[in-house]
Amino acid sequence: MKQALLIILDSVGIGHAPDAADFGDEGANTLGHLRGTIPGFDLPHLDAAGLQACEGLAAGQDPDLSTTLSFGCLTEISPGKDTVTGHWELAGALLERPFATFARFPDQLVAEMEALTGESFLGNYARSGTVILEELGTEHLRTGRPILYTSADSVIQIAAHEAVVPVPRLYQICEALRPLADRERIGRIIARPFLGEPGAFERTANRHDFAMRPPATVLNRLEAAGVETIGVGKIRDIFSGSGITRAIPTKDNAEGCAAMDQLLAEAPQNPRLIFTNLVDFDSLFGHRRDPAGYARALREFDDWFGTLLPRLDEETLLIITADHGNDPTWSGTDHTRERVPLLVKRPGAARNLGVRSSYADVAATLAEWFGVGMDRLAGEPF
Numbered sequence: 317m318k319q320a321l322l323i324i325l326d327s328v329g330i331g332h333a334p335d336a337a338d339f340g341d342e343g344a345n346t347l348g349h350l351r352g353t354i355p356g357f358d359l360p361h362l363d364a365a366g367l368q369a370c371e372g373l374a375a376g377q378d379p380d381l382s383t384t385l386s387f388g389c390l391t392e393i394s395p396g397k398d399t400v401t402g403h404w405e406l407a408g409a410l411l412e413r414p415f416a417t418f419a420r421f422p423d424q425l426v427a428e429m430e431a432l433t434g435e436s437f438l439g440n441y442a443r444s445g446t447v448i449l450e451e452l453g454t455e456h457l458r459t460g461r462p463i464l465y466t467s468a469d470s471v472i473q474i475a476a477h478e479a480v481v482p483v484p485r486l487y488q489i490c491e492a493l494r495p496l497a498d499r500e501r502i503g504r505i506i507a508r509p510f511l512g513e514p515g516a517f518e519r520t521a522n523r524h525d526f527a528m529r530p531p532a533t534v535l536n537r538l539e540a541a542g543v544e545t546i547g548v549g550k551i552r553d554i555f556s557g558s559g560i561t562r563a564i565p566t567k568d569n570a571e572g573c574a575a576m577d578q579l580l581a582e583a584p585q586n587p588r589l590i591f592t593n594l595v596d597f598d599s600l601f602g603h604r605r606d607p608a609g610y611a612r613a614l615r616e617f618d619d620w621f622g623t624l625l626p627r628l629d630e631e632t633l634l635i636i637t638a639d640h641g642n643d644p645t646w647s648g649t650d651h652t653r654e655r656v657p658l659l660v661k662r663p664g665a666a667r668n669l670g671v672r673s674s675y676a677d678v679a680a681t682l683a684e685w686f687g688v689g690m691d692r693l694a695g696e697p698f
Contacts (some may be wrong), residue, residue, distance in 0.1 A: 317584045320633040320685055321576065322591045322678070324403070325617065327598035329641020329654025330389060331374040336653040339397055341641075344652035346602070346610075347371060349645040354611040361622035362614075362659075366666070370657035373671055381668060384625070388658040388669030388698065390637060390677065397651045398469040400503040400527055402639030403554045403593075407533035408679030408693035415470030415503040415528075418442070426464070428496055433489045437464035437474075444603065444649045449475065449510055449517040456480065457514070462489065468650035470503035475519075478509045483522045490526045503528055504553075521567035525553035534679035534693060535559025535591075541688045544586050548575045549593035560591075569596040569613060573620045580627055587686055593639075602642025603649050610644045625661065633685045634661035635678060660698065669698045 329346040336342045348371060351357055359367060366387030372379035374389045394401045394411040401411055420441045421429075430436055438452050438461045448465050456463050456477060463475040472493060476486050490505045497505055505526040510519045535545050536559040545561045549572050552563035566572045572594050579590050594617065601610035621636075628634055641654030658669060658678075662685075676695030683690045684697040 318587045318631050318633075318686060319584055320589045320635065320682055321580075321628070322406075322589065322682070323576075323634075323636045324406070324591075324593045325597060325636065325638045325657075326399070326593055326595045327602045327640060327642035327651065328614070328638040328657065329643065329652060330371045330657050331655055332641075333391055333653045333655050339653040341397075341643075341646070341653040344641055344643040344646050344654055346641045346643045346652065346654060347657075348375075349643055350607055350611050350614070353607055353645055357611050357615075359614060359618040361618050365621070365625075366659050367657055369668075370659065373668075374655040374657075379668065381666075383666050385634075386660040386662070386666045386669050386698075388660075388672055389655045390658050390672045390675045391655050392640070392653070393674045393676070393694075396470070397640045397653045398471075398503060399598075399639055400470070400554055402675065403551075404530050404533065405675035405694075406637070406639065406678045407530070407535055407555070407559075408676045408683075408690065408695050409531045409533045410674070410676060410694050416501045417468060417470050418466050421464070421466065421472070425496065425500065429464070429493055432492050432496065435489060436461050439463045439465045442466050442468065445473065445475065445508055445519060446604070449519075453477070453510070453517045454514045462486070468648075470501070472497055472502055472505045473508050474505070475508040475510060477517075478511055478520065478522070481509075483507075483509050487524055490524070494526050494528075497526075498528055501528075525550055527554055527556045529556040530558055532691070532693065533559055534682050534688075534690070535589075537683060537688045537690070537693070538589055538686055541686065542586060543686050543688070544584070544588035546579065546588060546590045548572055548579075548590060549595060551591050551593050554593070569594045569617065573617070589682065589686075598642050598651075602644050602651075605644050605646070605649065607644040628661060630663050632661075633682075635659070635681070637675075637678060639675075658698075672696075672698065
């Protein structure tokens with residue numbers, strides 16, 4: 317039975333994109349800077365598969381062809397470097413204009429938020445999620461007011477202590493704001509529950525994203541053709557459930573890999589796509605500018621990847637890529653505009669897939685693999 321395994325290494329970029337200067341990211345290189353700053357850093361299984369060859373392509377070099385997988389690199393067309401924009405393009409939907417971003421939300425919009433939810437918010441400025449808890453967590457405990465904040469991405473984030481605002485209520489608040497966010501072209505609303513005491517607040521695994529509903533993607537085409545589309549990690553949230561027939565939420569990379577292990581151990585009853593996002597690289601180490609932690613997480617994935625290939629048969633297409641960069645050695649705390657790696661296993665000899673002109677080539681390849689039409693979706697199969 318045909319299946320595909322699409323793994324997104326969230327934020328694992330391999331060098332600045334051609335338009336990186338427009339985003340303030342010229343010179344960013346998530347993986348390259350890890351290799352240059354972490355002593356003894358290597359990824360033996362991924363490098364043998366072709367990861368270093370991907371990096372060579374992104375740098376304009378003629379790469380070594382002695383790889384076990386086909387390799388290439390992807391260049392994003394859509395005008396953004398956020399999670400939603402990247403994943404939507406991977407699924408064949410290009411943005412013509414970027415989602416809206418804010419340093420702070422306009423007073424009138426905040427007034428509408430408060431009227432819709434019945435809440436009075438603290439904050440309303442751009443800040444790292446951990447820093448804003450240091451700044452406003454104690455006041456939140458005292459007043460019970462949820463914390464409203466944003467970032468360089470197109471996002472409304474609402475943080476609340478689980479003992480003050482129960483998680484279901486926090487989700488209700490975020491869901492109520494989705495129509496306003498749609499009107500303002502804000503990509504995501506993120507519920508950010510936390511626990512702990514002042515000086516020791518910690519965000520919990522109960523994060524939940526409420527994304528704008530995407531236009532038609534390859535996921536909808538696959539679902540309509542009877543292909544089971546399984547979203548592992550935050551995939552369901554990113555696509556607002558559109559085109560996802562089954563969701564498996566996870567709290568970290570280890571759970572994501574374990575979910576894939578379990579799925580691959582099953583005999584599929586129908587053609588299926590397993591679409592996995594491994595978020596720890598981005599959320600725990602990229603935004604927090606923690607190169608050592610980022611390198612450790614990549615090594616852990618490399619160990620797991622070393623067990624994966626022997627389990628894949630000729631009816632399984634494997635694609636490993638990323639959605640944007642997040643160079644942990646870069647200034648600030650935001651994503652970086654980068655090209656991303658492309659590793660592919662399918663029947664036939666490994667080959668150089670070149671520098672691809674759009675993330676959407678992934679969608680076109682999935683459509684070709686399962687024999688479904690792309691209609692008006694973007695991308696060229698590799």
